[in-house]
Amino acid sequence: MRRTVSHAIVILLLARPMLLRAQEIKLPPDVEKLSVKAKETVEVNMDGPMLRWASKFLSAEDPDEQKAAKLITNLKGLYVRSFEFDNPGAYTSAEVDQLRAQFSSPLWSRVVGVRSQREGDNVDVFFKLEDERMAGIVIIAAEAKELTVVNIVGPIDVDELADLGGEFGIPRLNPKTLPKSTMKSIAKAEKGNPK
Amino acid sequence: MTVPNQHHDMNQIEELLKNALRRQDAPPDFSEQVLARVAEHNSVPRVRHDTWWSIFIRPLVRWSAITATAISLVVGGIHYRNARRERAKGEAAKQQLMLALRIAGSKLQLAKAKVNEINATQVKKQSSSEQE
Numbered sequence: 001m002r003r004t005v006s007h008a009i010v011i012l013l014l015a016r017p018m019l020l021r022a023q024e025i026k027l028p029p030d031v032e033k034l035s036v037k038a039k040e041t042v043e044v045n046m047d048g049p050m051l052r053w054a055s056k057f058l059s060a061e062d063p064d065e066q067k068a069a070k071l072i073t074n075l076k077g078l079y080v081r082s083f084e085f086d087n088p089g090a091y092t093s094a095e096v097d098q099l100r101a102q103f104s105s106p107l108w109s110r111v112v113g114v115r116s117q118r119e120g121d122n123v124d125v126f127f128k129l130e131d132e133r134m135a136g137i138v139i140i141a142a143e144a145k146e147l148t149v150v151n152i153v154g155p156i157d158v159d160e161l162a163d164l165g166g167e168f169g170i171p172r173l174n175p176k177t178l179p180k181s182t183m184k185s186i187a188k189a190e191k192g193n194p195k
Numbered sequence: 196m197t198v199p200n201q202h203h204d205m206n207q208i209e210e211l212l213k214n215a216l217r218r219q220d221a222p223p224d225f226s227e228q229v230l231a232r233v234a235e236h237n238s239v240p241r242v243r244h245d246t247w248w249s250i251f252i253r254p255l256v257r258w259s260a261i262t263a264t265a266i267s268l269v270v271g272g273i274h275y276r277n278a279r280r281e282r283a284k285g286e287a288a289k290q291q292l293m294l295a296l297r298i299a300g301s302k303l304q305l306a307k308a309k310v311n312e313i314n315a316t317q318v319k320k321q322s323s324s325e326q327e
Contacts, residue, residue, distance in 0.1 A: 044295040046288070054288035065289075068296050080295040114309040123306040141302045150299040162307060165300030 027081060027149065028098040034147065037090050038083040048076045048154075064164060071160055077153035088120065088144040096142045099149065100124060103138055120144040 035041040046054065051072050058065040072078070083090070103110070103126040112125035121143045128136035137158070139150040152161075251257045 042294065042298065044291050044298075046292060046295065050288065051292065054285065054292040057282075057285040057289040058292075065293065068293060071296065072292070078292070078295050078299075080298050082298055112306045112310060114306060114313070116309065121305070121309065123302065123309055125303070125306050137299075139299060139302045139306065141305060148298060148302055150295075150302055152299060158303060161296065161300045162303040163300065164296050165302075165304040 028095050031081075031091065031095050031099065031147070031149075034083045034085075034091055037085060039086050040082075040084040042080060042082040044078065044080040046078045051075050051078060067160060067164060071156055071164070075152065075154040075156060077151070079151040079153075080149070082148040083146065085145045085147075090145075091142075091147055093142075096122070096140065096147070099140055108138070 035043075055069050055072055058069045060066060060069075107130070108126045108128050110124060111127050112123060114121070114123045116122065122141075124138075124140045126138040126140075127134055128138075134155045136154060137150070137152045137156060139148070141148040141150075251260060
């Protein structure tokens with residue numbers, strides 16, 4: 001009996017990192033390989049403790065960082081993958097569909113699904129609801145030369161988050177740290193969405 | 196006439212000198228007395244006017260101080276290096292966090308803008324069809 005209990009404890013301990021990792025989105029293998037083709041790849045994997053730790057270094061004087069500190073207070077994880085390519089067609093729609101399929105369960109609801117045949121920009125936003133409360137967001141932005149997957153685990157203020165993307169046509173982004181296509185899409189988005 | 200008187204005076208002085216310079220033995224407890232005086236002199240505590248660093252004259256104290264200083268310098272250096280590393284890691288994590296939030300924010304804005312675009316087009320279509 002004791003042996004069974006100790007085995008169960010060992011299995012649980014071994015499975016713990018896998019369970020924690022399950023918070024991350026499983027990128028299809030072909031999408032994982034995109035970093036080889038990509039001109040620029042951004043990969044951010046931050047779990048709860050990492051977010052808490054990083055937040056200690058946020059300045060109280062910088063309004064953006066102040067906002068970020070408030071945003072991540074209750075977050076359990078933040079995972080971003082962004083690939084920027086030189087030419088369109090670096091990934092297939094089937095690969096993106098495979099990604100989207102992971103959010104077809106009743107736990108997830110697609111709040112935005114945009115398909116643009118002309119520009120080739122497809123954006124999906126999925127919300128995870130638990131007890132009628134937001135428990136996470138997944139954003140899949142499949143643009144002609146860029147593929148971005150954002151997974152936010154935990155509740156977050158969507159409007160505040162969107163504000164961090166830029167305001168009044170002046171992006172708050174540091175152009176040195178963001179893919180060029182992201183900057184272009186922000187500029188494009190702000191043009192179409194004057195505040 | 197004066198010569199015999201002078202001779203007598205000289206003899207008298209000579210006699211006095213002889214008596215004065217006559218060898219005399221030391222008293223029997225002379226050496227004990229001398230040793231006792233020496234011991235008495237040594238037993239009197241000396242008033243030392245030492246400066247604070249004179250404690251380092253002792254080799255044990257000196258080496259202990261050198262070792263303690265060296266250890267504190269090494270420990271302080273390691274602590275400082277670790278603090279700097281930790282700070283650099285924290286700054287990198289912060290940059291990553293800000294980048295992730297900004298990418299997420301920009302993609303949300305993109306989604307918002309697309310939805311607004313579609314809404315605007317539909318409203319335009321609707322109003323133009325109503326006018327027709």
